[in-house]
Amino acid sequence: xxxxxxxxxxxxxxxxGWNFIVFYERYEYDRxxxxxxxxxxxxxxxxxxxxxxxxxxxxxQGSRSRAIRWGMGAYIQGFRNTPPVVQLLFFYFGxxxxxxxxxxxxxxxxxxxxxxxxxxxxxxxxxxxxVEIFRAGLEAVPRATVEGAESLGFSRLQIYxxxxxxxxxxxxxxxxxxxxxxxxKTTSLAYVIAVPEMTYTLNQVWSDNVNxxxxxxxxxxxxxxxxxxxxxxxxxxERRLALxxxx
Amino acid sequence: xxxxxxxxxGALVCAALLSGVASSVPxxxxxxxxxxxxxxxxxxxxxxxxxxxxxxAYRAKDGSLKGIEVDLAHDVAKAMGxxxxxxxxxxxxxxxxxxxxxxxxxxxxxxxRPDRRKIVGIVEPSYWASGMTLMAKKGAVSSWDDIRGxxxxxxxxxxxxxxxxxxxxxxxxxxxxxxxxxxAFRSGKCLAWLYDSSSIGMDLAMGEWKGYEAPVPTIRxxxxxxxxxxxxRDTLFGRxxxxxVYHWHESGRLIELEKKWGVPPSPWIAGMHKTHKxxxxxxxx
Numbered sequence: 001x002x003x004x005x006x007x008x009x010x011x012x013x014x015x016x017g018w019n020f021i022v023f024y025e026r027y028e029y030d031r032x033x034x035x036x037x038x039x040x041x042x043x044x045x046x047x048x049x050x051x052x053x054x055x056x057x058x059x060x061q062g063s064r065s066r067a068i069r070w071g072m073g074a075y076i077q078g079f080r081n082t083p084p085v086v087q088l089l090f091f092y093f094g095x096x097x098x099x100x101x102x103x104x105x106x107x108x109x110x111x112x113x114x115x116x117x118x119x120x121x122x123x124x125x126x127x128x129x130x131v132e133i134f135r136a137g138l139e140a141v142p143r144a145t146v147e148g149a150e151s152l153g154f155s156r157l158q159i160y161x162x163x164x165x166x167x168x169x170x171x172x173x174x175x176x177x178x179x180x181x182x183x184x185k186t187t188s189l190a191y192v193i194a195v196p197e198m199t200y201t202l203n204q205v206w207s208d209n210v211n212x213x214x215x216x217x218x219x220x221x222x223x224x225x226x227x228x229x230x231x232x233x234x235x236x237x238e239r240r241l242a243l244x245x246x247x
Numbered sequence: 248x249x250x251x252x253x254x255x256x257g258a259l260v261c262a263a264l265l266s267g268v269a270s271s272v273p274x275x276x277x278x279x280x281x282x283x284x285x286x287x288x289x290x291x292x293x294x295x296x297x298x299x300x301x302x303x304a305y306r307a308k309d310g311s312l313k314g315i316e317v318d319l320a321h322d323v324a325k326a327m328g329x330x331x332x333x334x335x336x337x338x339x340x341x342x343x344x345x346x347x348x349x350x351x352x353x354x355x356x357x358x359x360r361p362d363r364r365k366i367v368g369i370v371e372p373s374y375w376a377s378g379m380t381l382m383a384k385k386g387a388v389s390s391w392d393d394i395r396g397x398x399x400x401x402x403x404x405x406x407x408x409x410x411x412x413x414x415x416x417x418x419x420x421x422x423x424x425x426x427x428x429x430x431a432f433r434s435g436k437c438l439a440w441l442y443d444s445s446s447i448g449m450d451l452a453m454g455e456w457k458g459y460e461a462p463v464p465t466i467r468x469x470x471x472x473x474x475x476x477x478x479x480r481d482t483l484f485g486r487x488x489x490x491x492v493y494h495w496h497e498s499g500r501l502i503e504l505e506k507k508w509g510v511p512p513s514p515w516i517a518g519m520h521k522t523h524k525x526x527x528x529x530x531x532x
Binding site: 027 | 338339342343363365384387388397398403405408409413420422423430434435437438
């Protein structure tokens with residue numbers, strides 16, 4: 001891949017001054033690929049964590065225990081109403097200080113790395129929105145359907161897992177897609193805690209090589225491509241799961 | 248006052264260079280002096296300075312910008328006879344600010360590098376100098392080779408990061424600001440703080456970092472350049488700024504600022520003061 005495109009981009013630079021150094025210099029290319037892979041990994045992990053939190057949270061919101069319901073409400077208010085950058089800094093610098101770490105001679109090898117904190121923090125942030133989205137979906141499930149399941153002897157958990165959730169998931173998919181796309185874009189903020197994802201990497205590249213417009217274009221295109229792929233997948237999922245007679 | 252300057256920008260430059268020799272210079276009006284003329288017409292010079300770089304340019308408790316480079320910016324505005332507007336810049340966007348006309352002039356702790364000279368009009372001589380060094384816990388690091396494979400805290404947009412990675416094999420974790428990076432370093436997330444010798448020297452001198460040291464020799468010592476837009480480097484604006492910097496060296500202004508702001512004395516600045524002394528012996532007493 002690299003050998004194949006390097007000469008083309010090197011001559012583009014010579015001919016036009018457009019410096020896409022990440023495509024013709026080995027060191028920068030490796031940085032770019034590492035950054036891209038890490039960004040994609042970060043996006044996927046954050047999405048998965050936020051969905052898991054959303055499902056469990058919506059379940060907890062319907063709990064019979066007042067304490068659990070109150071706790072859930074506090075979590076949603078706390079994380080929906082604070083900026084994700086602040087949350088990242090809070091988790092990494094504030095919370096990170098209380099997490100056990102191993103002395104590695106002059107510095108500490110933390111149990112949770114900056115990448116780990118980014119996944120946790122952004123997952124929790126996206127999860128807070130997902131809880132509300134799933135709740136809206138759950139509330140849209142017709143009462144009669146749930147009663148039908150009850151009369152068939154399903155337990156509360158079984159009704160949630162086999163009846164309510166599958167229907168609710170379909171109802172809330174459009175809103176969920178929106179939030180997941182938004183969360184995917186928010187992962188670019190992880191650069192504030194030195195997670196070497198795409199924004200961080202290209203920022204370093206353009207600082208070292210003074211090719212800001214080129215790298216900004218590349219950064220923009222990277223997110224366009226990644227987020228488009230995600231949207232296409234979610235759109236496909238929506239069509240795939242569509243039930244006739246609902247929505 | 249202002250109108251006189253507007254009519255004869257040339258006289259202004261001579262005035263700055265020759266410390267107020269009044270002479271009538273023919274009017275120089277050309278597109279090459281566009282930015283300078285805009286500044287004079289506006290009556291305000293917008294100078295880009297750092298905003299979180301103690302003690303060069305930083306926000307004081309009352310919110311105003313203060314520091315060595317801010318003092319230098321005041322000198323420039325005073326010599327031009329215009330008002331000063333300080334524009335906070337970042338290492339990663341300062342050259343774009345100058346290119347796009349958001350600032351007229353840059354005194355932003357910017358190392359003078361060949362690639363940067365292609366983009367902005369860095370004038371000679373340079374006004375300051377510093378190099379790349381490390382701060383670490385006492386005894387943790389003894390040479391540059393000790394950072395191979397280890398996490399090192401840095402600041403985003405600084406070219407030392409690449410050198411530490413490619414030449415010494417360190418794993419640089421770069422943060423958005425000095426304070427975040429130093430907090431990460433202090434809490435043990437990395438072995439050392441990789442930054443500029445002048446800044447690290449200042450931190451150690453201020454006494455906030457007891458038990459820490461700058462254990463490795465400063466390398467890649469590099470002067471800092473003040474800059475005007477590329478097109479005006481070799482016309483009035485750039486030549487004027489050259490004269491300002493020359494005068495700072497010659498008059499000992501920079502040494503005075505080192506003392507005022509409590510910066511450890513730099514051998515480079517002392518050397519420049521000596522070599523830039525003009526021999527006025529022929530004038531007699």
